[in-house]
Amino acid sequence: MGALVGWFRRNFVVIAGLGTLAYLILPNVVVTVFSFNNPTGRFNYAWQEFSLDAWKDPCGVADMCGSLSLSLQIALWATIGATVLGTMIAFAMVRYRFRSRGAINSLIFLPMAMPEIVMAASLLALFLNMGIQLGFWTILIAHVMFCLSFVVAAVKARVLSMDPRLEEAARDLYAGPVQTFLRVTLPIAAPGIAAGALLSFALSFDDFIITNFNSGNTVTFPMFVWGSAQRGTPVQINVIGTAMFVIAVLVVLAGQLVSNRRKKQQH
Amino acid sequence: MTATEAPPAAALPADPPVHKPSVRKRLVPYWLLLPGILWLLVFFVLPMVYQASTSVQTGSLEEGFKVTWHFQTYWDAFTEYYPQFLRSLLYAGTATALCLLLGYPLAYLIAFKAGRWRNLLLILVIAPFFTSFLIRTLAWKTILADSGPVVGVLNSVGFLDVTSWLGMTQGDRVLATPLAVVCGLTYNFLPFMILPLYTSLERIDTRLHEAAGDLYARPSTTFRRVTFPLSMPGVVSGTLLTFIPASGDYVNAELLGSTDTRMIGNVIQSQYLRILDYPTAAALSFILMAIVLIMVTIYIRRAGTEDLV
Numbered sequence: 001m002g003a004l005v006g007w008f009r010r011n012f013v014v015i016a017g018l019g020t021l022a023y024l025i026l027p028n029v030v031v032t033v034f035s036f037n038n039p040t041g042r043f044n045y046a047w048q049e050f051s052l053d054a055w056k057d058p059c060g061v062a063d064m065c066g067s068l069s070l071s072l073q074i075a076l077w078a079t080i081g082a083t084v085l086g087t088m089i090a091f092a093m094v095r096y097r098f099r100s101r102g103a104i105n106s107l108i109f110l111p112m113a114m115p116e117i118v119m120a121a122s123l124l125a126l127f128l129n130m131g132i133q134l135g136f137w138t139i140l141i142a143h144v145m146f147c148l149s150f151v152v153a154a155v156k157a158r159v160l161s162m163d164p165r166l167e168e169a170a171r172d173l174y175a176g177p178v179q180t181f182l183r184v185t186l187p188i189a190a191p192g193i194a195a196g197a198l199l200s201f202a203l204s205f206d207d208f209i210i211t212n213f214n215s216g217n218t219v220t221f222p223m224f225v226w227g228s229a230q231r232g233t234p235v236q237i238n239v240i241g242t243a244m245f246v247i248a249v250l251v252v253l254a255g256q257l258v259s260n261r262r263k264k265q266q267h
Numbered sequence: 268m269t270a271t272e273a274p275p276a277a278a279l280p281a282d283p284p285v286h287k288p289s290v291r292k293r294l295v296p297y298w299l300l301l302p303g304i305l306w307l308l309v310f311f312v313l314p315m316v317y318q319a320s321t322s323v324q325t326g327s328l329e330e331g332f333k334v335t336w337h338f339q340t341y342w343d344a345f346t347e348y349y350p351q352f353l354r355s356l357l358y359a360g361t362a363t364a365l366c367l368l369l370g371y372p373l374a375y376l377i378a379f380k381a382g383r384w385r386n387l388l389l390i391l392v393i394a395p396f397f398t399s400f401l402i403r404t405l406a407w408k409t410i411l412a413d414s415g416p417v418v419g420v421l422n423s424v425g426f427l428d429v430t431s432w433l434g435m436t437q438g439d440r441v442l443a444t445p446l447a448v449v450c451g452l453t454y455n456f457l458p459f460m461i462l463p464l465y466t467s468l469e470r471i472d473t474r475l476h477e478a479a480g481d482l483y484a485r486p487s488t489t490f491r492r493v494t495f496p497l498s499m500p501g502v503v504s505g506t507l508l509t510f511i512p513a514s515g516d517y518v519n520a521e522l523l524g525s526t527d528t529r530m531i532g533n534v535i536q537s538q539y540l541r542i543l544d545y546p547t548a549a550a551l552s553f554i555l556m557a558i559v560l561i562m563v564t565i566y567i568r569r570a571g572t573e574d575l576v
Contacts, residue, residue, distance in 0.1 A: 021373055091299055098296045
């Protein structure tokens, strides 16, 4: 008994950490398992029997794949918009000194420091007061708005940690400003920009609260899932959830492999 | 992007004076800032102004709303819904504490003990993000189902007796109780706690641990006096990233809770989208914002970490 307690104490961090990891992964396991379920009722909450039906026909549910492609489109445009605007802001903030820097800093920080529902509701107040039709464009506007701050934070972190002497060196070697930017600055900032873009895509694709307020009758994928929680959840939702998880893990693993190989080549 | 704004190189043969950049050059940061800042002003600041004006309007949906500076709405909304406000802060606070408790060991494990498994563990923390969080929250309905194994185990070890004594559960079910909502909130915001914790732990020089050991500090003392204080930036940003969104959340309370577990987010959502009482909804969302901003300011002051971003 004493030995067991001692072992537990020595390995406490590992046990507790893996426990937390299990807590994080458990719902994904359930989602995957229940994508092979054949439920009897409208809801897919209890295990009935094994079936591959949902995997054979993932778009067999009315409107689901439409909402999925709409979400992908919005996420793509929101990512492009937020990444371009956010990167420009980040460069201005790090590289230049100008008046009202503090005020601009807080303006960028504020959207991250506010419950999402407050932004969601205030945007709705704007659109209602101005009589703007809710739909694709209002969702896109909102997504660019809340992704922007995250891009600024990601790019800023990267540009701040970058040695300014590299650019000076490029200039000393007679590189013009355009050349310096394209050949030195941009490649170094690229991982930050990529991180910001990836984050924007994930945030936009998965956003529920702001979209719920500003979508009107337009149904994005999270809105579809939300509606299905009331009407009955088709198994295909679990198929999509599983596929998203697997694709994400594969993409990240591939990225790891590429960067590992690059590191090896450099040595 | 600077490239397009920069003046063409060597347009004039004469060297420009180094200390006085041209007007065009001085305007570069402003051109870079303009589109993004304009976007935030029009779609973040202006909406707040509109919502402020909505909150002091009176009227009805049929006759239209007019600004009448009716500040009474704030008081009425607060007195009517203060239980939901309290509940939101309580649930969000509990979830944040649980996130810190659960997240710290995992962040510590990844930062110091994972070795070659580090990247894999990080991927496993981030990957669930990519399955829509609504799908994952719905999965908790299955996990916490009344006759499911989880509830069975919790019941047999007497856990549910403790939680029902605390008022977190009723009888031998978990679904549709505060415990389920807190469990969902904790789950949803856990990665937002782990990642900042990991970032700040990873920066710690492990030689400090060795030094503490050399000075005869026990592992627990090393943790208390060296590791934890150095991880404070991560603790602060992690708690903020968890508490702020959790306090305004209504998804967990809606999917995993019951009418007794409604949070203020649920009230604002239904006032705006179902009851269509815009002034009350606007007032409620401003009260929530004020409470959160005040709490965050006090917290940051006390924790002593001023520069977060």
